[in-house]
Amino acid sequence: MQKVLTGNQSAAWGAMCAKAQVVSAYPITPQTTIIEELADIVAKGLLDAKFIKVESEHSAMAGCIGAQAAGARTFTATSSQGLALMHELLHWAALARLPVVMANVNRAMAPGWSIWTDQNDSLAQRDTGWLQFYCESNQEVLDTTIQAYKIAEAVNLPVMLILDAFFLSHTYEAVDIPGQEATSKYLPPYKPSIYLNVDDPHAFGGIVPQDIYMEFRYKMQLAMDEALIAADKADDDFKAMFGRGYGVVEEYRLDGADYVLVTSGTVTSTTRTVIDDLQEKGHSVGLLKMKMLRPFPAEKVRKILSGRKRVAVLDRNISVGMGGVWSQEIRSVMYHLPEDQRPPIYDYIVGLGGRDVTPEFIEEIALDLEKRPVKDCDQVWIGLKE
Amino acid sequence: MRALPHLKQFTEVAEQEIMHSGHVACPGCGAAIAMRLALKTLGRRTIIVFPACCWAVIDGPFPYSACSVPVFQVAFETASISAGAIRAGLDITGKKDINVVAWAGDGGTFDIGFGQLSACAERNDNIIYVCYDNEAYMNTGIQRSSATPWGSWTTTTPGTDFKKERKKNLLEIMAAHRIPYAATTTVAYPDDLIRKFRKAMSIDGFKLIHIFSPCPPGHKALEKDSILESRYAVESRVFPLYEVEHGTHYKLSMDPPQRPVRDYLALQGRFKHLTDEQRDFIQKSTDEEWARLMHFMKVSEAVE
Incomplete structure (x- = not known):
């Protein structure tokens, strides 16, 4: 199905195709229309999801972390100051090895206030343990949102996909929406091997003494190495199924x-x-x-x-x-x-x-x-x- | 004195021990006693969320946990939203009959997590939010919080610079959100604590339980006196036990013979610098707060 969508709508439709189960989000220009579109999609029953309308971006990411730990597929979106406010929890999501997916609309940092694009917001989060993908077109935004889940869930690390403010976020293009059946085949339901399970209780995130912490970090590095392969595979599989691919370069x-x-x-x-x-x-x-x-x-x-x-x-x-x-x-x-x-x-x-x-x-x-x-x-x- | 119908019979305490020995709480820790009783009541179909607080340590270092229910440690200010989001995750994946409990100290509740707490209450997320209140940042070594009472010494209110601001009234703030259920309780009254957790479990929506939690190192009190301090807090009316339903209906849980505030202060070294005049001032403000609470009770009864 072809639709004429903005970059922001493409991110929302991507989350819908990927069947995100919990959306936890807070509005910020120029991201706002992503979550408006998702609120509409959820309200119309096109997506069976809980939308937690939080009071800050910090809570938006905390919400994704909590829901993902409970075993649900999550989505959020933000931009600039909002991403900066999330910073603590970006580390948290990555170190907790939760495959959260987020769209970030690149917007310059204040002061002075700017709502227009540059990459300083997302690049400042380079060392938080998130995968980052920079998109060029609305079609790439939608496709990358779907691929992001495939990669994130393969390596248990969160993924940020990034689109330029206004040049993509508010600009319309014809976008091909993959069919739900094919998308579900490409991206099966989220089935974590470990989550907050009352029948198999575990404690997550407790104090880690000096003699163990480094090993957790090393495992993240190994997961990032795996992600190099997972990202290529996700793109190759996508191309095989939908006829479009982008490459990591x-x-x-x-x-x-x-x-x-x-x-x-x-x-x-x-x-x-x-x-x-x-x-x-x-x-x-x-x-x-x-x-x-x-x-x-x-x-x-x-x-x-x-x-x-x-x-x-x-x-x-x-x-x-x-x-x-x-x-x-x-x-x-x-x-x-x-x-x-x-x-x-x-x-x-x-x-x-x-x-x-x-x-x-x-x-x-x-x-x-x-x-x-x-x-x-x-x-x-x-x-x-x- | 009021009749207290629920005290006429024994409260049944479940035999199951879900919190185990090997935890690393200080001797006499009120928060450890509170958790033991709470988990007995909540049962195994419970998920506990700890923000940064004493319990983030008490539960034990990786790979150990003193609680044999799922435990999720979260960032300092996110106990409420984390619990709310876990509920959303459980709901959407069809998992039912699970208690989701945020278990935070006074720092995480009154201060750094306050905005998130308010938002979670406003959304009426279906969780039990527990604040075990030891009236300062005890985990970092006794710094003042907005739950620290007037007159108290802490490491950031030392000497003559003892705390000159009053304690925030958490229950009134939460009542103003018109949440389905808010209650105070403390460890000297296990029957009261258990009854309030049972009640919270039976209600949909946002529930808050505020537990006064003695802290021997932080209050400069004897380890053996924790239960006494907890009881004196109630008897002196410094920490009255009551419930608020839907933010408007106040109900006193017990009304023991009034004990002078001085008895309560005398147990704790954190108040030892106070003059007689200052002790009288605390008595006076305690009486005023009590009168205000009685007014709320009266209004609630009149509405009934």
Whole structure:
């Protein structure tokens, strides 16, 4: 079935297709229409779920944690300040190994108040133990929501799928809704092996002495390693069943390209057109789309980028005092390569606070990349006003 | 003195011990006694939620647990919503006849979890919320909370800087939410405690049980005096035992002969710095609070 949906509605419909059983959520611009749509879906009886209308994002995540521990499949959505308020419980969900799924609409952090997109909210949660997937289109939002459950439940870690404020959240596209029967085949009902069971009582989350804590963390690392495989498998299976797949990274016109632009989120779509134009003009430049931040697809990135002349990472975020987060991640995994296969990696800061990243900006980056001195590769801010 | 019909007969206490030895509570801990009695009453089809509080430790380190029911430890401020969400999870997966109990200290209830508690009460989530109130942050080493009474020493209200603010009235706040059931109880009166848990189990919606819980290290009291302190709290009317149904119907649980507040204060080193005048002030405010409570009782009777 095809419907014309916003990115936010696509996330809600994804949760419906996945048959989320408990929704625990709190409104925040620009996420609001996700939970309005879900409230409507639940009220109409299209989804047999309990919707806990909590009083804060902190409680929204606490609600997902409690319900998931009781053996139910859960969903929530938030953005920016709301995600920051959840921070304590993001750790909690991950360390409790609960496969909660959440949509986060990327919105810049305050002050000053901004409701527009950048990635600082979700990237600041990089180390909480959540898988993170950055989406490019409404179809990808819906499909990734369904895939998120498949992956989360395979490895017992929570998954955050991320969409850009307004560029996706409030923009309509034709979206294909997978049939319920096929979706249920792809994603069977949630059957946890261990939960709060009065017939088999266990204590969860008690004090862990110094001689055991590290092992719990190590098991999470192993689960993240497994998630690298689980994410590929979830996507392959999805493609086999529904004819669409995305990959945790995507190479676009990279064959033989000397120069590479690395993007995530909706900047990717704009960059595709710029790459088309530049290749037509004879430039040797291609695109690497990053979808998955955690676990970081290190091997894939190394393989794709090794031996290129130069790499430009477009970071719609800034870890002030260091630079863009994606570029740090990519540099970090590339460092292991022999020097002659290791291209200089340039960090371009773009589009903070929802500033439009136009084709002109992206072209400027591509041309700048070709000629910038190697020692000047730390950080370049694009489109800054005087 | 009022007639107390429920005291004319013995309250049956279940033989089952669901809380076991090996817990790590301090000797004389009121919260340990309260849990033992509560679990006897609640039975094995119960899920307990602990936020950060003494009981997060008392239950024992991984992989041990002193309670042979499922225990779920949660973040400090989330006992209420966690329990409410567990109920939602049980309901949607078709699991019935299970008591979901949030078991929090006064810090988690009166302070850091207060907003969440209010929201959970407003939603009327079908849980039993228990606050075992030892009147300070005892787990972190006796810091003042908004449940600490006027005049008390704590490590953050030391010396002449003893607490100069009054204790929040939790029951009145919860009554203002018009929840189906709220009650006070304490460990010196096991029959009262058991009866109130039974009643809470029989009611749908949000139930709150506020347990006064002596803490020998925190109150600077003798371990052997915990039950005495608990009894004196009631007899002195510092902690009256009563119930509130639907937020409007007040009912006194017992009305023993009045004991001077000084007897209650004398058991506890946390009040030892107080002058005679200050002790009189506590007596006066206790009497005023009692009069106010009696007014609520009267209004409730008139409505009946």
